[in-house]
Amino acid sequence: MSSNSIARLSIFQPGINCAAVELADHVSVIIDGEEYFADLQEALLAAKHQVVFIGWDFDTRVSLQGGNGSESLRAFIVRLLKRNKTLRIYILKWNFGALKILLRGRMIFTIVRWMFSNRLRIKFDGMHPIGASHHQKLVIIDGGMAFCGGIDVTSGRWDTREHLENDPRRVSPDGEPLEPWHDISMALSGPAASRLHDLASERWERATGKPLPTVENAAHWSLRKPSDFESVTVAIARTRGEFRDVQSIRENEALFLDMIATAKNFVYVENQYFASRTIAAAIARRLKEEDPPEFVVIMPQTADGWLEQVAMDTARSQLVAMLATTDAHQRFRIYHPFTEGGTPVYVHAKLMIVDDRIIRIGSSNMNNRSLGFDSECDVAIDASANSGQSIETKISEIRAGLIAEHLNTPIEEVHRLLLGKGKMIAAIETLRGTGRSLRPFEQEDNDELAAYVASQNLLDPVGEDQQQCESLSGSRRLHRRIWDKIKK
Structure with missing residues (x-):
């Protein structure tokens, strides 16, 4: 099957949101x-x-x-x-x-x-x-x-x-x-x-x-x-920062945005970070729809290392607070997995599943570095490009197995609730408990965060001059937080 015919059947577009689409035995x-x-x-x-x-x-x-x-x-x-x-x-x-x-x-x-x-x-x-x-x-x-x-x-x-x-x-x-x-x-x-x-x-x-x-x-x-899976087509997506004579590649960013845009029912995510304004804006646009898809994000309670906590956790709080202003239907949730003894499980996975139709796994985090600065490589399968196979069923099993792992619940029970109610958030809320389970993200509540959210419009396009101003002001806030941490 040629790349052109594959592109017509699925969201994968070589040269735009992936480098190539190839057969995997x-x-x-x-x-x-x-x-x-x-x-x-x-x-x-x-x-x-x-x-x-x-x-x-x-x-x-x-x-x-x-x-x-x-x-x-x-x-x-x-x-x-x-x-x-x-x-x-x-x-x-x-x-x-x-x-x-x-x-x-x-x-x-x-x-x-x-x-x-x-x-x-x-x-x-x-x-x-x-x-x-x-x-x-x-x-x-x-x-x-x-x-x-x-x-x-x-x-x-x-x-x-x-x-x-x-x-x-x-x-x-x-x-x-x-x-x-x-x-x-x-x-x-x-x-x-x-x-x-x-x-x-x-x-x-x-x-x-x-x-x-x-x-x-x-x-x-x-x-x-x-x-x-056997005899399926796989997309390969890259990120690479511009360096010397090497041009920037942002295929992973484009694939993130296309996957979010194509979702009909849900997007299930496991990722180390949630710190990309671009991805948050794409989610916000979907949340403002009359009947938006669900977004469930499984991620660590805190980033690994105090510097990452200052940068990534702060960005997460800001983006979640801004998304709350658009989430009238309560379709966005972040959860953290914990062990039986209450120790946080560090989520380092980078996975996205859309409607049990597309599964994507790789090295890309949902932060600015992974979208255009660091070198990254992700691989993805779209059931639409592989008709006649039970790909969606297998992806559904993988998603249910992951949720069951995090909730310490039999996969059959997870399947029953996902099929019965059709909503991940309702199923997770029904099954989660004490000990080894998922806990919802708890947003910090302070005047500084409220003021930041009030000053931003997540859906407005950001021009180059505004980006530079935000970068400078963001850097000053970050430096201030780092200095406060050092003094402690």
């Missing part, structure tokens, strides 16, 4: 770190010629079996190279994140040795605008099997879907307890995975001056578990 949605690292290990053991890691972070000390696993990633990679003399491994890591290596004990010696290896190449990518990050999370095996999503191969990402309180397996390489963590990725094979390999090769060439070696597509679906 098999696709699986991977939920939480235990499943991701187990699937990754299985796929890596099947690698014949080439493995490519593209990441925001990469920690050789972690174990793919969990925090207390017997074999570190470093030892596992060495074992892979010993058992297969034709295998080559390429690791591309964000350069600023490389500073973390200095705090990771003997990892620095591992990296130095690998930098002089003929069969294992590790490079640090600094080809990005000042202040930007390379945020893509990709693993590509033999050019035809790939993982794309929100999970880095690093510490703090391993957790089970139960998110147990004080799970002894959820520890750092140093044995320190880690917070409960929720994340999502996607595994895929076939031409779509090959296109992700092309993207990785472009990144490698910009960082090193040389493209990745070509590899014959020898990969097959190497996971023992059955895939969620």
